[in-house]
Amino acid sequence: xxxxxxxxxxxxxxxxxxxxxxxxxxxxxxxxxxxxxxxxxxxxxxxxxxxxxxxxxxxxxxxxxxxxxxxxxxxxxxxxxxxxxxxxxxxxxxxxxxxxxxxxxxxxxxxxxxxxxxxxxxxxxxxxxxxxxxxxxxxxxxxxxxxxxxxxxxxxxxxxxxxxxxxxxxxxxxxxxxxxxxxxxxxxxxxxxxxxxxxxxxxxxxxxxxxxxxxxxxxxxxxxxxxxxxxxxxxxxxxxxxxxxxxxxxxxxxxxxxxxxxxxxxxxxxxxxxxxxxxxxxxxxxxxxxxxxxxxxxxxxxxxxxxxxxxxxxxxxxxxxxxxxxxxxxxxxxxxxxxxxxxxxxxxxxxxxxxxxxxxxxxxxxxxxxxxxxxxxxxxxxxxxxxxxxxxxxxxxxxxxxxxxxxxxxxxxxxxxxxxxxxxxxxxxxxxxxxxxxxxxxxxxxxxxxxxxxxxxxxxxxxxxxxxxxxxxxxxxxxxxxxxxxxxxxx
Amino acid sequence: xxxxxxxxxxxxxxxxxxxxxxxxxxxxxxxxxxxxxxxxxxxxxxxxxxxxxxxxxxxxxxxxxxxxxxxxxxxxxxxxxxxxxxxxxxxxxxxxxxx
Numbered sequence: 001x002x003x004x005x006x007x008x009x010x011x012x013x014x015x016x017x018x019x020x021x022x023x024x025x026x027x028x029x030x031x032x033x034x035x036x037x038x039x040x041x042x043x044x045x046x047x048x049x050x051x052x053x054x055x056x057x058x059x060x061x062x063x064x065x066x067x068x069x070x071x072x073x074x075x076x077x078x079x080x081x082x083x084x085x086x087x088x089x090x091x092x093x094x095x096x097x098x099x100x101x102x103x104x105x106x107x108x109x110x111x112x113x114x115x116x117x118x119x120x121x122x123x124x125x126x127x128x129x130x131x132x133x134x135x136x137x138x139x140x141x142x143x144x145x146x147x148x149x150x151x152x153x154x155x156x157x158x159x160x161x162x163x164x165x166x167x168x169x170x171x172x173x174x175x176x177x178x179x180x181x182x183x184x185x186x187x188x189x190x191x192x193x194x195x196x197x198x199x200x201x202x203x204x205x206x207x208x209x210x211x212x213x214x215x216x217x218x219x220x221x222x223x224x225x226x227x228x229x230x231x232x233x234x235x236x237x238x239x240x241x242x243x244x245x246x247x248x249x250x251x252x253x254x255x256x257x258x259x260x261x262x263x264x265x266x267x268x269x270x271x272x273x274x275x276x277x278x279x280x281x282x283x284x285x286x287x288x289x290x291x292x293x294x295x296x297x298x299x300x301x302x303x304x305x306x307x308x309x310x311x312x313x314x315x316x317x318x319x320x321x322x323x324x325x326x327x328x329x330x331x332x333x334x335x336x337x338x339x340x341x342x343x344x345x346x347x348x349x350x351x352x353x354x355x356x357x358x359x360x361x362x363x364x365x366x367x368x369x370x371x372x373x374x375x376x377x378x379x380x381x382x383x384x385x386x387x388x389x390x391x392x393x394x395x396x397x398x399x400x401x402x403x404x405x406x407x408x409x410x411x412x413x414x415x416x417x418x419x420x421x422x423x424x425x426x427x428x429x430x431x432x433x434x435x436x437x438x439x440x441x442x443x444x445x446x447x448x449x450x451x452x453x454x455x456x457x458x459x460x461x462x463x464x465x466x467x468x469x470x471x472x473x474x475x476x477x478x479x480x481x482x483x484x485x486x487x488x489x490x491x
Numbered sequence: 492x493x494x495x496x497x498x499x500x501x502x503x504x505x506x507x508x509x510x511x512x513x514x515x516x517x518x519x520x521x522x523x524x525x526x527x528x529x530x531x532x533x534x535x536x537x538x539x540x541x542x543x544x545x546x547x548x549x550x551x552x553x554x555x556x557x558x559x560x561x562x563x564x565x566x567x568x569x570x571x572x573x574x575x576x577x578x579x580x581x582x583x584x585x586x587x588x589x590x
Contacts, residue, residue, distance in 0.1 A: 024559060031560040039580050043563065043566055043569065056555070058558050059555035059557055061558070150584060151585060152581070155581070279507045
């Protein structure tokens with residue numbers, strides 16, 4: 001994990017918005033499926049703020065907010081309520097956003113991450129529910145707001161439920177901030193709370209960053225918005241650390257403000273002076289009854305929590321004896337972890353199955369640009385293939401060809417093995433010796449070096465072994481080939 | 492206790508509400524706000540002895556809506572009534588803070 005150098009200690013806190021996996025909006029029955037939809041089609045009198053309409057809270061949004069809170073070890077509140085956050089910006093037609101303010105649904109909690117200096121606990125201040133805003137289009141030639149004669153609004157996204165997770169300022173570097181968001185997204189996905197796609201905007205991150213003063217007190221914080229990828233989180237924070245260090249080193253002072261990250265230019269730009277809470281004129285939302293969650297309901301939410309990433313990691317280490325790196329890759333997505341477990345449960349040895357899922361299955365998926373859910377080879381089929389490799393009925397090389405055939409043609413394992421040519425007589429005994437002799441003859445100089453005792457590290461012998469395996473097109477057993485080669489080299 | 496605002500707070504309120512106030516109108520706006528605050532103070536002077544608190548009495552858990560989608564078929568009427576439309580978008584004045 002990279003650590004950026006700063007003259008003063010860096011203090012970072014993050015606010016992460018997650019779009020919740022609901023079908024309908026937070027306070028009305030309009031669809032949340034707005035990507036690619038004709039503007040202003042997912043709208044109704046409630047989300048367009050027609051006078052006289054009343055919002056009603058979405059039950060699933062409450063459940064998902066509580067679920068995420070539990071995943072973050074927060075305390076779920078029996079009683080929470082909503083406020084109106086007033087601001088004059090036309091992305092919400094009411095001129096205020098309905099959001100939780102004084103009494104959020106979940107408070108406290110933490111998220112454990114791999115910090116710069118080892119395991120680190122990032123405290124969670126709270127998690128609250130709120131509605132998303134609509135989208136504004138500023139029709140200028142450069143796409144910026146400045147200079148636009150007017151703006152266009154699409155309210156399809158307005159009212160989509162969000163949970164905002166507010167951390168304490170416990171992160172000390174851009175890399176830690178990125179790691180925190182990565183773990184948070186993984187948790188949201190494990191819990192089916194959100195798809196966490198940054199590209200489509202269902203996960204958005206605002207960062208508060210400051211440099212500590214010489215006496216150790218917190219410096220003036222700056223908020224950074226518009227970071228649309230994991231990479232941009234790191235880049236924006238790195239840039240901001242450099243900018244603030246430069247300002248302070250030249251005797252200047254940091255202004256409390258909101259800055260926008262410009263990804264193409266690689267800089268942050270001042271957006272506006274930071275509004276103070278009182279400028280938003282929060283006051284209770286009298287159109288909505290409070291959210292009351294009973295203890296029984298909280299217990300039910302707890303019972304519904306599936307195995308969480310860190311629990312799965314522990315179990316994989318305990319049950320399958322895999323390395324930390326293997327576990328990290330296999331448990332990154334719960335669907336991949338489930339696939340791996342399916343392969344093992346179908347009889348494949350855990351370690352070899354881990355290798356195959358990590359290396360080959362992910363290779364095929366990446367090449368095809370699909371996800372594990374779209375991967376056509378069933379776990380039981382891969383388990384059988386892995387078992388055959390383990391039993392040396394097939395070599396690794398042939399196994400890869402077979403897997404490619406399974407994916408490409410969707411045929412049965414038997415067909416794929418037949419078509420790979422591996423089912424024909426295996427190269428063994430005198431046939432194998434014949435092939436080795438041919439390779440040795442064609443590489444007499446290498447053989448000479450080995451026989452003269454100059455190949456102390458065995459690199460030349462490995463080279464020959466590689467050639468034999470290549471020439472055999474995977475039909476020779478690697479171990480048998482190595483033994484035969486040693487015998488024929490008289491080693 | 493009666494509250495009041497001065498010119499500085501009046502201008503800050505205008506900024507927060509994004510209302511452009513001409514210099515010659517500031518005093519009038521300040522007087523109007525102070526009139527409202529005076530009325531609030533008057534209401535506050537009422538003797539409410541014996542009047543029960545206005546509280547939210549919840550006999551059961553407030554209802555929630557099931558997560559079911561429903562199309563609003565009459566949405567074209569919103570466009571008909573909107574002050575300005577541009578294609579399928581609502582058209583709004585440029586953002587004043589960006590001017």
